[in-house]
Amino acid sequence: MQLSKTMAYARAEEMMFGTCLYPVTTRRGMCLGGGEVIPEIVVHPRAGSEKSLKTLLREFERGYNDALERCVSIGHPHVCLEIEHVAQMTQKTEWGEDVAAQTVSLMDRYEERYGIVSGCRFTIADLRKPDMVHMRDSDRSQRVLEAIAACARHADMVAIESIGGKEIFDHAIIRNDVTGLLFAQAVLGGRDMQWLWPQIVAIAERHNCLPSGDTSCAHANTAMFMAGGYHGREIPHTLAAISRAISVSNTLVAYECGATGPGKNCAYENPIIKAITGVPVSCEGKSSACAHSDFCGNAIAAVCDLWSNEAVEYHSMFGGTTAAVFTEMLGYDTALMNTAINLGYEKELQACMVNSDRYRDPQSYILCPDIAWEIGKVVVEHHQSLYSRARAAALKCGELIFGDDKLQLTTYEHDALRHYMADLEKLPADEGNFIDLCLERYARIHGFRRESYGL
Amino acid sequence: MKYLEDNSLIFSRYDLFREQKEERTHRFSHDALLQEVAEHVIHGDDEKIITIVDQALEYKRPEEVIREGLIPGMDEVSRLWGEGIYFLPQVVLSADAMLEGITRCEEKMGRPMEKKGKVITHTAEGDIHDIGQLIVNALLRAAGYEVINLGVDVPVDLVVRSCQQHRPILLGGTALMTTTMTAFPRIAARLKHLNLQIPFVCGGGAVNEDFTAGFDLGIWGKEASWAVGIAEDALQGMTWSQIREKWNG
Numbered sequence: 288m289q290l291s292k293t294m295a296y297a298r299a300e301e302m303m304f305g306t307c308l309y310p311v312t313t314r315r316g317m318c319l320g321g322g323e324v325i326p327e328i329v330v331h332p333r334a335g336s337e338k339s340l341k342t343l344l345r346e347f348e349r350g351y352n353d354a355l356e357r358c359v360s361i362g363h364p365h366v367c368l369e370i371e372h373v374a375q376m377t378q379k380t381e382w383g384e385d386v387a388a389q390t391v392s393l394m395d396r397y398e399e400r401y402g403i404v405s406g407c408r409f410t411i412a413d414l415r416k417p418d419m420v421h422m423r424d425s426d427r428s429q430r431v432l433e434a435i436a437a438c439a440r441h442a443d444m445v446a447i448e449s450i451g452g453k454e455i456f457d458h459a460i461i462r463n464d465v466t467g468l469l470f471a472q473a474v475l476g477g478r479d480m481q482w483l484w485p486q487i488v489a490i491a492e493r494h495n496c497l498p499s500g501d502t503s504c505a506h507a508n509t510a511m512f513m514a515g516g517y518h519g520r521e522i523p524h525t526l527a528a529i530s531r532a533i534s535v536s537n538t539l540v541a542y543e544c545g546a547t548g549p550g551k552n553c554a555y556e557n558p559i560i561k562a563i564t565g566v567p568v569s570c571e572g573k574s575s576a577c578a579h580s581d582f583c584g585n586a587i588a589a590v591c592d593l594w595s596n597e598a599v600e601y602h603s604m605f606g607g608t609t610a611a612v613f614t615e616m617l618g619y620d621t622a623l624m625n626t627a628i629n630l631g632y633e634k635e636l637q638a639c640m641v642n643s644d645r646y647r648d649p650q651s652y653i654l655c656p657d658i659a660w661e662i663g664k665v666v667v668e669h670h671q672s673l674y675s676r677a678r679a680a681a682l683k684c685g686e687l688i689f690g691d692d693k694l695q696l697t698t699y700e701h702d703a704l705r706h707y708m709a710d711l712e713k714l715p716a717d718e719g720n721f722i723d724l725c726l727e728r729y730a731r732i733h734g735f736r737r738e739s740y741g742l
Numbered sequence: 743m744k745y746l747e748d749n750s751l752i753f754s755r756y757d758l759f760r761e762q763k764e765e766r767t768h769r770f771s772h773d774a775l776l777q778e779v780a781e782h783v784i785h786g787d788d789e790k791i792i793t794i795v796d797q798a799l800e801y802k803r804p805e806e807v808i809r810e811g812l813i814p815g816m817d818e819v820s821r822l823w824g825e826g827i828y829f830l831p832q833v834v835l836s837a838d839a840m841l842e843g844i845t846r847c848e849e850k851m852g853r854p855m856e857k858k859g860k861v862i863t864h865t866a867e868g869d870i871h872d873i874g875q876l877i878v879n880a881l882l883r884a885a886g887y888e889v890i891n892l893g894v895d896v897p898v899d900l901v902v903r904s905c906q907q908h909r910p911i912l913l914g915g916t917a918l919m920t921t922t923m924t925a926f927p928r929i930a931a932r933l934k935h936l937n938l939q940i941p942f943v944c945g946g947g948a949v950n951e952d953f954t955a956g957f958d959l960g961i962w963g964k965e966a967s968w969a970v971g972i973a974e975d976a977l978q979g980m981t982w983s984q985i986r987e988k989w990n991g
Binding site for chain 2: 374378416419457458460517520523641642646647
């Protein structure tokens with residue numbers, strides 16, 4: 288498979304929210320990345336609603352009905368509904384399909400009654416825990432593919448958060464082991480996606496559904512979550528930033544296999560992906576505080592095409608249910624961005640977003656459009672292998688963080704990053720040699736089996 | 743793009759404010775070799791620890807190496823972690839080093855070191871997100887507990903059977919998803935039915951205090967770092983309701 292060799296965007300300054308180089312259109316005619324930012328609402332079912340198909344269907348119906356109703360109530364012109372599978376929906380294919388069919392029927396009803404055009408994305412649960420099953424040859428792998436097919440029959444878009452390499456990643460992230468992160472994310476995660484994504488693309492195309500994208504949720508978001516806030520002591524923020532830079536190598540594989548975008552919301556690496564591929568991307572920041580905290584609440588919106596809340600559990604609030612409330616907030620966020628586009632103030636608004644968070648933390652710094660573009664550039668320049676581009680991204684990430692005096696680091700963060708850079712410099716340039724080194728180093732890690740990745 | 747010269751009205755860098763200078767580590771032993779054993783634990787050096795433990799074992803009994811070198815080293819790591827000086831990876835690497843050292847001492851003793859007590863941990867049925875469980879396991883092992891790790895996606899039946907078989911002082915469960923954490927009250931009800939009053943600490947992304955307060959035996963484990971403290975309380979004989987009152991509410 289050919290790895291990306293060129294940048295879609297010639298300059299970072301060309302990247303803007305609401306517009307991408309390769310917009311896509313859903314089967315209901317909603318254009319994504321074609322000049323407008325669209326809210327993407329994700330509602331998560333309450334605990335206990337998974338006890339039967341009937342209760343789960345009811346929960347999703349309530350949630351997404353509330354979302355659509357609020358759009359109509361205050362006049363949001365478009366909305367995208369994302370349904371992230373709970374495990375039971377992938378385990379029992381018919382559950383996932385029934386929820387998909389119900390959601391589409393709800394969208395059709397609202398379109399017919401009010402003329403609102405909406406889209407829906409279904410994200411299948413990756414059940415293949417690497418230390419439990421063979422990633423390519425197990426009942427669970429089969430079930431994941433069947434669930435994708437079942438949803439693709441109804442959905443506008445399908446996506447997944449693949450978890451290849453998670454067994455090594457979890458071992459490495461709590462040991463400050465940047466070599467392990469490279470192996471887990473780029474070599475194992477990337478190879479797993481090279482196996483998985485051509486199948487997802489083929490299934491989606493058969494059903495006139497968009498194979499949208501993947502995310503490094505299992506890796507870089509775990510790192511972000513563990514790094515926590517300014518008071519967090521779990522892992523250094525610079526390690527989370529490096530994990531994010533590495534994640535570009537594997538997230539990119541989906542698009543190299545034929546994914547069209549929009550990139551999945553929780554892929555915080557999406558600004559870098561957009562710079563390389565030109566596909567539309569969904570992003571999340573301040574409006575996803577309901578699900579997790581991050582340092583780039585505004586800056587991550589700088590180049591988004593869809594704007595998401597990650598996931599909010601369905602509950603009542605003073606202003607309505609969470610589904611309605613978050614739809615309203617997302618819709619007003621996108622209304623502001625779309626107003627700026629239409630008044631010709633988009634550069635000014637983008638500058639405000641970026642300045643809000645640029646120097647808040649290394650993790651937000653590397654996702655600002657100019658820095659994201661620089662990281663993307665070294666990724667395509669080192670297209671020899673999944674590993675070489677990931678290592679180059681990690682080194683560039685460290686170099687950029689050290690290179691800007693305005694980005695202050697604590698002594699601990701500074702020393703940690705210096706240590707990672709030294710480790711990265713020492714690693715072999717060639718992927719084959721790196722794999723040999725890692726197969727020896729990680730052979731004894733619980734649950735790691737090289738054959739799961741074709742090694 | 744125009745950039746602000748001064749961000750102080752936009753955000754405050756509390757991490758820089760609270761930054762502390764690294765403290766010198768304490769002296770634990772007058773014996774230079776045992777002091778070195780402790781320092782290798784503190785620095786998480788799981789490669790060189792074996793060499794230095796072997797040197798110490800030429801002059802000291804394995805029990806002494808554990809008691810006066812390895813354990814004081816790990817206690818110091820706990821202090822540094824508790825005071826916010828150490829980060830998690832430093833604690834995990836120290837735990838790895840200490841366990842390597844203990845294994846070497848156990849080989850010399852010809853028997854395993856006596857553990858403080860048994861703890862069973864698992865990730866909820868249907869859930870495969872177990873990094874929190876890995877951290878808890880590492881911290882508990884480093885603190886001297888025997889950890890029976892049931893793994894991920896563990897059926898309710900298996901958790902209950904394991905509790906019947908091993909009679910742990912504490913049961914731990916993690917869940918990321920709201921739709922999987924519902925296994926916890928089912929486990930608790932089964933344990934109660936069997937009259938096994940084992941404190942059941944539940945943690946993970948989806949779990950909150952309201953949820954665990956809704957069933958007997960349940961205790962909310964907000965942070966992985968609470969695990970050792972709660973285990974110590976269980977070891978001292980505190981009941982699940984006393985532990986809940988102390989750590990929650």
